[in-house]
Amino acid sequence: MDLSYILNELGEDRELYFNAVSPPIVQTSNFACKSVAKMREMLKNEPEVYFYTRGNNPTVTILEKKLAALEGAEHAIAFGSGIAAVSAAVLSQVKAGDHVVCIKKPYSWTNALMQKFLPRFGVEVTMVDGTDANNYKQALKPNTTLLYLESPNSMTFELQDIAAVVNIAKAHNCSTIIDNSFATPLFQNPLALGVDLVVHSCTKYIGGHSDAMGGVICGKRETINRIFEGEFMTLGAILSPHDAWLLLRGLRTLPVRMERIAATTQKVVAYLHQHPKVEQVYYPFLETNPQYELAKQQMRNNTGQFTILLRTNEIEKVDLFCDSLKHFLMAASWGGHESLIYPMAAAYNSANYKSSLPFNLIRFYIGLEDADYLIKDLEQALAKV
Known part of the structure; x- marks a missing residue:
């Protein structure tokens, strides 16, 4: 898909909003139903319809479509911050009794999630030097379910060999998540290397103006829909329509x-x-x-x-x-x-x-x-x- 098309046209059905060049901020919490039958239908299909902005909102949807396309993903789901996206992605892949292998020196709040939060709920975490992919393999346990990457990682910017870590994960039936905020979807596409979920802090380059916060998870539609119905709707870390509009503005440039x-x-x-x-x-x-x-x-x-x-x-x-x-x-x-x-x-x-x-x-x-x-x-x- 052409980059210019993604940034300027994808998801923008201008005839639906008076042919405005810039999409509207649909600043509403509710979407009304004309009948019980219609409400019943909307409740049944909430991942795909507009019923309540805590789930879906038209302005947010435009942003999600563009970010998914930039990462080469089937689907994306936007959050109110980068760490909200990271947390929901990780929580969607683990349960009590599981083990996670995570890169050393990740973003500070990712580190807090791994070292302080997950252990409270029976999830064990091992932090490894990711400059050698073999360190991920050596840290594996029978209950390992997730390998977490951040390439380059925070402060000192060491890389992980993404394809090598993915191969280890697939060989041991583990999922993979990577924080791709540093590189942006323009300069690195981990899904193409086999990663399962890509997260971004949209607060950074995607917004580009230091005036909006947001996060996103990109991946397969089935996985994203499962996160929508679980971690996203339960924890409620939504992206506001106004911030989605600001992030759309940032994407243009x-x-x-x-x-x-x-x-x-x-x-x-x-x-x-x-x-x-x-x-x-x-x-x-x-x-x-x-x-x-x-x-x-x-x-x-x-x-x-x-x-x-x-x-x-x-x-x-x-x-x-x-x-x-x-x-x-x-x-x-x-x-x-x-x-x-x-x-x-x-x-x-x-x-x-x-x-x-x-x-x-x-x-x-x-x-x-x-x-x-x-x-x-x-x-x-x-x-x-």
Whole structure:
């Protein structure tokens, strides 16, 4: 299916809403029925009809159709946040007594789900270094039902060999879920490599404007319908029609934004990689990265996140560098028009620092600014360290 068709036409039946170029925000909680027979029919077929916005909504449906098509999926279901989508996807694949193998150092709230939440309900979780697919195999138990991936994973951006992990899962009758937020559907399509479910935080690149939150699960129609009837309808973590509309707006410019972000990031990374005050750059598409060939094999292009290890053992110098940046906002998340930093030092307390990551790690996200504009800012901040 052509990318331009997906982004601009798929799911948009404009004749149904006055031929408006932009789809309407169907801001309603209920959809009325003209007869008992009609209500009976709608209740029977709720996964496919509009009855109650906590289930389906026309504005949300347009977004779901586009996201499914971008991932090459049969169907998709949208949520109010990325972690809502992750949680529902995982819960749909496990029950008490099951075992999950998960990538080490995933997104922080995915980590909380795996390490704190699932064990409360009798689900055992083993965290593994996913840079070697064999670690997934070695962690398998007779009760393993799910292998969870996040490639690249958070903060240090190690990759998993997706096809290799899928082969292990299929050989042992396990399902697979991957968080594909980093790469976007434009640059990586895990379903094509055999993954069962793909999740995204739509808050990031898909929205692209730092003004809406959302998540999505993409997969086979049968699986998505089962999640709809179970975890989605029961837990109620729905995406609002207004946020769905904002995410649709973001999708229109996704290819242009990602092309710009990818090109700018390459230039900024090249500058930082050679800088004497930067000890290491964590970035999948750096040629010195031992996983560089795997990155090129699995992903069609780089995106805007990378992390640097500042060459200092003094937290005061990390603070000084970060505080000296004039054109990078200090904030969580990523994927919008603005460049950001997230310093691990912000979580550092000398008496109680619990993270396994060093305090001199700083995650960057590159937005839509000019590369030279950002590099000049980095240069003046690094000069102070």
